[in-house]
Every structure is written in structure tokens, then in C-alpha cells.
Amino acid sequence: MKKRHFFHEEMRDGIFLISCKEWEMSTATINTYLIRGKEKAVLVDAGLGASGLREYAQQLAGVPVQLVLSHGHFDHTGAVNEFEDVWIHPEDALILGKNIIKFLPSKKITARIHNLREGDELLLGDRTLQVYDIQGHTAGSIVLYDKKTKTLISGDSICRRVFYIDGNKYPINRFFHDLMKVDQLDFTGVCSAHDRFLLPKTQIRHMIDVISDGIFNSNITIRILGRKYFQVKYGIGPEDPEFIDFSAPIASREQLKLEVDDFLKKSGYQSIQKGGSYE
Numbered sequence: 001m002k003k004r005h006f007f008h009e010e011m012r013d014g015i016f017l018i019s020c021k022e023w024e025m026s027t028a029t030i031n032t033y034l035i036r037g038k039e040k041a042v043l044v045d046a047g048l049g050a051s052g053l054r055e056y057a058q059q060l061a062g063v064p065v066q067l068v069l070s071h072g073h074f075d076h077t078g079a080v081n082e083f084e085d086v087w088i089h090p091e092d093a094l095i096l097g098k099n100i101i102k103f104l105p106s107k108k109i110t111a112r113i114h115n116l117r118e119g120d121e122l123l124l125g126d127r128t129l130q131v132y133d134i135q136g137h138t139a140g141s142i143v144l145y146d147k148k149t150k151t152l153i154s155g156d157s158i159c160r161r162v163f164y165i166d167g168n169k170y171p172i173n174r175f176f177h178d179l180m181k182v183d184q185l186d187f188t189g190v191c192s193a194h195d196r197f198l199l200p201k202t203q204i205r206h207m208i209d210v211i212s213d214g215i216f217n218s219n220i221t222i223r224i225l226g227r228k229y230f231q232v233k234y235g236i237g238p239e240d241p242e243f244i245d246f247s248a249p250i251a252s253r254e255q256l257k258l259e260v261d262d263f264l265k266k267s268g269y270q271s272i273q274k275g276g277s278y279e
């Protein structure tokens, strides 16, 4: 495998974005994050087919590095086998290394797999990361909360490109409920896997507002790898900080409408735009 030229940027005190030029895909990027404590560091995600990520993270950390995956998709798991051990939610351990897209071969995972789920804590010495489950993008997606810097490491759960790849498999009212659960935390910035800047705390409600509206009103349809999706686009393009790109299988749309309705009726949700309950 080709050696990548990694670089890093410190986003918050002791939280480093690590990426490389090869992980830039038009406007999106692929990032991993290293959270460094006094005794231990956690690397969140392992990027896309890369060699040397472990070594790079290890040098930057200067303390033992534990690999944790936000979820099991191929663009988050490239360098898993450079590690002896990996921590992932048990639901996503089931898809780890599996071919989710036709042209990609499956990959044998040699790292020992350990479970991680909501309620678990990663103790790094002078800081602790708390684990929260968010079912939606996959069955076993997690986000990590760093209280010390009031930061969330969000994988593909809190982001600008929301790929609801499995449609009705995971009800969207449950996804929104899980998002609002972490919205209660005291945080001021979100490190997402596909943007190289921090997203604001309001990103969660911005996502819910745009997606809820778009599920009813968007008329864009697209094909992704032979499957038909409907798409919700917000903002004037990826340069716009409020840009959102949501897509879900067309076949799931009517059910998604019912689930959104259910969420808006039962949750007491307050939208940002209206500053009141969503009608």
C-alpha cells in the first residue's frame, strides 16, 4: 500500500486532526482525530486505505495510542490492521471489513476487536472521553465527548453530509432522538470526519431542521452506485458553512415522513429557525 504524507492540525487543546492529501475528494475530506492525554491517547478512525497512520499518530502522541472507530465503514477503517487492537460498537463490529459497496473487496481484519458502547469511558490521564451511541448512519455509530475542551468527535453522525444509507432500517425519529440526547451536553465544537473545520453546537438542530423539511419538500433524485436516492440540499454549496447534503433511499421516503412527524409531535423539539416548536 502506498505511503501517505500525513499532516496534522491542532483543533482544540490536545485534539489533532490527522489527514493527508490523498484523502481529499472534491469538496469533502477524510479525517481522523487524535485526542492526547497525559497517559494515553485515542485515535478516532483509521481513514481510507493508508499506510503509516499508526506510526504517525504514535509519534504525535508520545504515549500509547488506542484505536477507536466511530463506525465500521470503509473510509473510517483503512489502517485498522496496523493496530493490534481496535474498539468499536458491537453492532458495527458486524460490518467491519465487509464490502458495503459493490466494487470494494472485503478485508480480513487482523486487529483484535473489543466492544465499546454508550456509558463507557476512555481514561487518558488528565482527560476522559465519554461514549454515546447514535443509531442512524449505521446501527452502531458512536460519538465521543471530551469534557475538558467541550468538544464532540462525531464521525458521520453530526456532520454536513448526512448519508442515510440504510433508509428505514433505523427509524429517523430514533436518530433525531439520539442526536438531541448529545445536544444536552455542554460542548462548543464538533470534529466531524469529512470537514476540516469545527462545526458549531447548533449543527445538530440545523441538521434536524433541514432534513425534516427536506424529507417532505425536496424534489431532487440521484443515483448512487445503481441505487435511487432522494437528496436534500441546503446552502449555496460546500463553501457555505450551513451547507447540508442529506440523501436516503427513495423507497424509504414515505416511512421517513411518518417518522419525522412522530418525532416532531412527541419530542417537544424546538427548531432553531423558528425558535419555537416545529409546526
Ligand SMILES: [Zn+2]
Pocket: 071, 073, 137, 156
Ligand atoms: Zn460512514
